[in-house]
Amino acid sequence: MPTPDRPLRRLGFLTIGSFEGDDPRPGHETTLEMIALGERLGYDSAFVRHRHLQFGISSPVAVLAAATQRTSRIELGTAVVPLGWENPLRLAEDLATVDVLSGGRPNPGVSVGPPMRWDDVRAALYPDTAEVEDFGRERVARLLRFVRGEPASAFSGTVGIETFSDRVQPHSPGLAGRMWYGAGSESSAVWAGGQGLNLLTSNVVRAPSGGEGSGAAGTGFAEIQARQIRAYRAAHPAGRVSQGLVVVPTDSATRAQRERYAAYARGRDARVGVPQGPAGLLFARDLVGTSAEIAERLWSDAGFREVDEAVFALPFGFPHEDYLQIVTDIAGALGPALGWAPRG
Template sequence: MPPASKPLQKLGFLTIGLFDEADPRRGHESTLELLELGERLGFDSAWVRQRHLQFGISSPLAVLAAASQRTRRIELGTAVIPLGWENPLRLAEDLATVDILSGGRLNPGVSVGPPTHYEHLKEALYPGTADLEDFGHGRVQRLLDLVRGEPASGFRGVEGFEVYSDRVQPHSPGLGGRLWYGAGGLRSARWAGEHGMNLLTSSVVRAEESEDFAEVQLSQIRAFRSRHPDGERARVSQGLVVIPTDGASAGQRARYEEFVARRMPRTAAPQGPARMLFAPDLVGPSERIAEQLSAHAAFREVDEVAFALPFTFAHEDYVQILTDIATVLGPALGWRPPAG
């Protein structure tokens, strides 16, 4: 492990779960197989993205419910569920149900903001109320309150043979401490800290105080911890795209390097009106990637990661990358798989 970095305590990975429109089952099965492989390799966590009206996982909790019955130890997360698509009360019920099924292994990550292409789908999503919906932090607050056991109804009691609760059922007591916020900017990072959430950082941030990705991510982490009740002990997971090539074939290495080269121009400067800044993908031998990470200002502030798998690779590529992360890169960063 490079001496400039603290030992990595928790190793995770993130997948989008792409599928072919003509054969969606195969893509979903591939995702489940990767989550099972992650557990066998010793990963501490596996995370799935959520995509709507695209060819990626649209129902991560359904996928994780299935994964909960095919795994026993690995933590299962969402990175992230965009709450603009969700009713917080119904989502709270689903989250608690999957957490119960998994034995308390669910780590829900969420974000706020209007749905992508909202103007084209708002009447299908919220007919009659589309222009009244609140897509701000109040939506997260509702979810937090409901998951943590605050009343959802003014009625509690018995009607005939029916028994009614005034809070979400099932209630999973530890779930409220395992909620994560996917923040892209300082305001959201501070809000997440003030409300006792955990922080997910990713390979995309908003360039607010700097145009250096590592500096921006570092400022978000410090802003989050400055407002969190746990201070420096508040949990932060860093997510970057890493592609170790230790066990890759020559053909795989060539494809990986071409993929990274095509994406590199977007990392040169903030993109679009929102000034979104993309981190460079890290590709090459694990030893080199470990050195790059140890020099990364934000990585030096965390002790857990959820490395993102590239979107468009084949299943066998993901198997090779995950195997290299767990057996070569993770140990190079000071991580050790769980005993047994």
């Protein structure tokens, strides 16, 4: 657990990969350039978000496949692939293929639940099976079985000149140990641990019954997240846990950049501490300031003190030069302030 005398062991960043709808290639290229820069800066990992039917990465596995050919060391992750949009068997094939291409670097993160804007997309996504699709945890369990090499077919053998396998090919034995689950509640964290999954935490958690305004002790975001992590570790002591808060160091930022970052954070502060929506989601405050200031705030964060890995999320909607500054300052100033050392 990171404290001033116990350093952060692994550091990554998470990018959304935005692009222009009428010219999508430059945005995808800058995402790949950012990942390659991350490797040069010594990051341990680079993660990509997904954005279906939006102007962000719709096919993170394809983007990571491209990234494997532009990098040689950095781990490549997804945070997270919503399995409601995926066929677990086909996804297992894609993930295993990228794992082979990269020499064992993917860290796929997944989540459950109905696809976003389900009523609008169901006719296009599952025109014949929408009523019977299972969007719960069994979809993750099915993916894990295929990744681990359990049978996907009742047949194996040779028919004519074609040879068939009863499990997903290629099979990549180490991939299952690098699968992650994006959990926002204690029960889902415990379930992930029981499945042998690693745990991705973010800047969103599910508020306990009664919400943050109930007056109950220990219902702040950081305390809730810390309890979830401890519950996960009780279920899976050997599992990895990564925290993904939004951090924006300003060490080398221009005055205009600092003002833009501060305005962005202020615009999101209203949701902090107030359960949002039917699920009662709580959001962490974005951390903007010098690396020394952010490090001090992280040392006092109960959730951060429970992890030794971080994949800091880049904020939405900024120009590419802002992301270059943020990623460079995280690696060059914030990471070392947390005791992390770049990889060579």
